[in-house]
Amino acid sequence: MKFERADIIRYGTIAVLAIAAVAPFLLDSLYILNLLCLMLIFIIFASAWNLLAYSGQGSLGHAAFLGIGAYASTLIATKSGITPYITIFLGAAVAAFIGILIGLTCVRLKEWFLAMVTFGFAIIVQTIAVSLLTPLTGGWDGIASPRLVSPDIPGYQLIEYYSILLITIASIVFIWYILRSRIGLAFAAIRENEIEARAAGVDPVRYRLLAFGLSAYLAGVAGALEIAHIGYITPEIFGVDLSFWPVTYVILGGLCTLAGPIIGTVVLTIIWEGLKMAGLTFGRYVIVGVLLILVIIFLPKGLVDLPNQVHKWWKQYKKPKPEQVPVLE
Amino acid sequence: MYDTGTLLQIIFWGLYAGCIYILLATGLNLIFGVMKIVNFAHGEFLMIGAYITATVFFLTGFNPYAIILVSMLALVGIGAVVERLCFRPILGTSKLNEIFLSIGLIYIFTNSAAMIWGDEWQSIKSPYAGISVPIGSLNVPLDYIIIIITTSVILCGLYVFLRKTKTGREMRATSQNRKGAMLVGINVERMDILSFGIGCALAAAAGTLWVVSGQVFNPYMGSIPAVKAFAIIILGGLGSIPGAIIGGLIYGIAENGAAYFLGGVWKDAISFIILIVVLVLRPTGLFGEESE
Numbered sequence: 001m002k003f004e005r006a007d008i009i010r011y012g013t014i015a016v017l018a019i020a021a022v023a024p025f026l027l028d029s030l031y032i033l034n035l036l037c038l039m040l041i042f043i044i045f046a047s048a049w050n051l052l053a054y055s056g057q058g059s060l061g062h063a064a065f066l067g068i069g070a071y072a073s074t075l076i077a078t079k080s081g082i083t084p085y086i087t088i089f090l091g092a093a094v095a096a097f098i099g100i101l102i103g104l105t106c107v108r109l110k111e112w113f114l115a116m117v118t119f120g121f122a123i124i125v126q127t128i129a130v131s132l133l134t135p136l137t138g139g140w141d142g143i144a145s146p147r148l149v150s151p152d153i154p155g156y157q158l159i160e161y162y163s164i165l166l167i168t169i170a171s172i173v174f175i176w177y178i179l180r181s182r183i184g185l186a187f188a189a190i191r192e193n194e195i196e197a198r199a200a201g202v203d204p205v206r207y208r209l210l211a212f213g214l215s216a217y218l219a220g221v222a223g224a225l226e227i228a229h230i231g232y233i234t235p236e237i238f239g240v241d242l243s244f245w246p247v248t249y250v251i252l253g254g255l256c257t258l259a260g261p262i263i264g265t266v267v268l269t270i271i272w273e274g275l276k277m278a279g280l281t282f283g284r285y286v287i288v289g290v291l292l293i294l295v296i297i298f299l300p301k302g303l304v305d306l307p308n309q310v311h312k313w314w315k316q317y318k319k320p321k322p323e324q325v326p327v328l329e
Numbered sequence: 330m331y332d333t334g335t336l337l338q339i340i341f342w343g344l345y346a347g348c349i350y351i352l353l354a355t356g357l358n359l360i361f362g363v364m365k366i367v368n369f370a371h372g373e374f375l376m377i378g379a380y381i382t383a384t385v386f387f388l389t390g391f392n393p394y395a396i397i398l399v400s401m402l403a404l405v406g407i408g409a410v411v412e413r414l415c416f417r418p419i420l421g422t423s424k425l426n427e428i429f430l431s432i433g434l435i436y437i438f439t440n441s442a443a444m445i446w447g448d449e450w451q452s453i454k455s456p457y458a459g460i461s462v463p464i465g466s467l468n469v470p471l472d473y474i475i476i477i478i479t480t481s482v483i484l485c486g487l488y489v490f491l492r493k494t495k496t497g498r499e500m501r502a503t504s505q506n507r508k509g510a511m512l513v514g515i516n517v518e519r520m521d522i523l524s525f526g527i528g529c530a531l532a533a534a535a536g537t538l539w540v541v542s543g544q545v546f547n548p549y550m551g552s553i554p555a556v557k558a559f560a561i562i563i564l565g566g567l568g569s570i571p572g573a574i575i576g577g578l579i580y581g582i583a584e585n586g587a588a589y590f591l592g593g594v595w596k597d598a599i600s601f602i603i604l605i606v607v608l609v610l611r612p613t614g615l616f617g618e619e620s621e
Contacts, residue, residue: 058425060369105609111424112367113608116559120601123553127598240552244432251429282440282448289436296430297418 016262017169024161033157039269040168041226042249046261047175048218049246054179054256055211056191057106060115061122062219063242064102068125069095069220070227070237071137074145084148084228085163092220098125099216103209119243126238142234145227164225171218176258178214187211191256248288252295254302263303334466339585345473345542347581348480349375349535353558354565354573355484356531362504362568363524366416369431372555373438374529378404378536379546380446383453386540393455394475397537401530408529409522417521435552442548450545458543476538483534484574487527500524504568553597560604579603 024033049062073091077084102121106114129137137143148163149156178184186207189197194204227233246261253264268288275284295302299309357371381400386393415434419426457475461468491497503510503520511517535554540546561580565572580600587599 053425058428060428105605109608112428112559113563115369115428116556116563117601117605117608119556120560120604124598124601127594131592131594244435247429247432248436255425282443285436285440286444289433289440292433292436293415293430296426296433297415300422300426 020165024158030157033161035269035273037161037164037229038226039265040164041222041229042245042269043262043265044168044171044225045219045222046246046249046253046265047172047258048215048222050250050256050261051175051178051218052211052215053250054184054191055187055208056110056194057114057208057211058111058247059118059215059243060247061118061120061243062215062246063238063240064118064122064125065095065099065216065219066223066226066242067122067129067235067237068098068216068223070145070223070233071129072220073224074143074227074233075136077146078143084146084224088167088221088224088228091224092217095220095223096213096217099219100209100213102216103212106212107205107208119240122238122240122243126235129235129238137235140235142232142236145231145233147231148225148228160229164229167221167225171221172258172262175218179258183207183210188256248292250302251292252303254304257302257304260302260304267303335589337465338467339589340582341467341469341473343582343585344578345476345581346584347578348476349539350554350558350561350580351574351577352480352483352531352535352538353554354561354577355487355570356528356535357555357558358562358565358568358570358573359487359524359531360528361562363500364416364420364521365507366420366427367431367559368416368434368528369428369555369559370434370438370551371528371532371558372551372553373435373442374404374408374532374551375536375539375554376442376546376548376551377407377438378533379540379550380442380536380548381533382537382540383451383546384446386453393453393537393541394479397479397534400533400537404529404533405526408526411529412522412525416525417518420521439548439551446548448548450547452543452545453540455541455543472542476542479534479538483531487531496523557597557600560600563604564607 023036027033027036045062045066048065049059052059052062069088069092071091072094073084073087076082076090077087080087082090102118106117109117130139147156147160149160153159179187186197186202189200189202190204190207198204223237227237249264249268250261251264252268253262254260271291272284272288275287280287299305353371353375356374357367360371361367378400381403382393382396385391385396385399411434415430416427419430455472457471460471462471462474463469491501499510499515500520500523502513502515503517504524507517510520536546539550557580558577561576562569562573564579565574565576580603583599583603584596588596591599
């Protein structure tokens, strides 16, 4: 019996969902449950970054949206008393709004310029958060944030895990829907060749801004979820480190694919925790860096493409060496 | 309220900060000119240069200004290896790959340094610390004057190298037209490795000057100066070395002015505000021609 590609994807998705649903019972430990929650949140974050990259824009400052979403959600929740389940999406809307404003300055820029400006924005936002907005944000000390599920409820960790899982699935389905719609087609067209896209009637500016808004919205959801999960927020959330992580996850998994961010985040989280158990601290980053460079050079399409690449290498290996042509005397 | 003395001081302190940025930005510009790539990990070379200087200084106790040569030479080697192993395989692929590769390099260099030297803030004491020279109405630390002179000497050396020597001319030819350079028999891959090495050496010089001026350093210090250097070459125009020098001075002064008038937290943000304003108004930079 031969499996078609579509079958593999369908059964693979069902298997992943089943594992995600029973994982808390298989791995009965609070540490791992917490890890799974963070992993899911980072899947949203990496997918959000990937959505922007899908339209040909590589951002190095996505932590800005993560942080804006988180702060906005926290502040709305504390001032009004609304449950975080709703403020997560309100906070993300603020992130999307700022994202579109940042996008407006970036529509003419490409590659390094865009990377630089987004990187700069993350630093500017952090600076504003610790200087002008200190009365709201608590400066470098940060503020407490309402938890997603109150710790008084028995088994609150499990409720939290399943809530985060649901939001993650919803985000992935949302991205999947966008990518296969006309919008996704327009994003890909802009990425591959802007002039041809324009000739075909796609307005690059509008779609770039749309990509910025959507990506910032999802990043904001991820940030608000993370903070509602941890229960505390500091301006560290705007840090360079958090801007680089989604890039690493996506490149490792596969740029501009739906499964890439998911595979990258899962694989890297497992490697990361494995190395932590092996007692490495700084060495972990060195290994991740080497891995990243190796993937960029030898597997430009990421781990998603690994089966194809292995197949290709295997065929090359099995191919008989060309016979020596006998030379006529 | 603000007398001329204060303003002069801000400008002079800005000049000194600008020197470090100029060296970094010139290196980046040289690499960009020849290879048409941008290495976001350039600041990590500054950090490695700083640590090499500090280590040699702790071990031997030589004058730290002399150690600049050691750290520059070491970084030529490291730069050549990085170019050969990491950047050459991805030359000609998507431009985003350079950014991603740089992130990998940042991870590797920062954390290797943290493994070797620890991740605390450190500093060394220059032999001339505490000596200052009166110039007009203000007292300028001797170190700052030496730093400004050292930077000028290095830049003049680079200028002579690029204008007067055969290798320098070949390098400029490669940067002007890669295919044409290949046609007249220039080994462009040698030029790549050489320009990357020189760029890294300039970053090492910047690192040394950073250390000897008494500023603190740790393994994570590199990323912000590197991004600023990148902002400077955008401000001055990609590939234009005079642009890098003027841009570096503007940044140094603007930063010090912002730190003085708005408060220290704005020091980093102000450079990006300038960058964004420039990019929005003039996407090719102040002095740049149409890039590519």
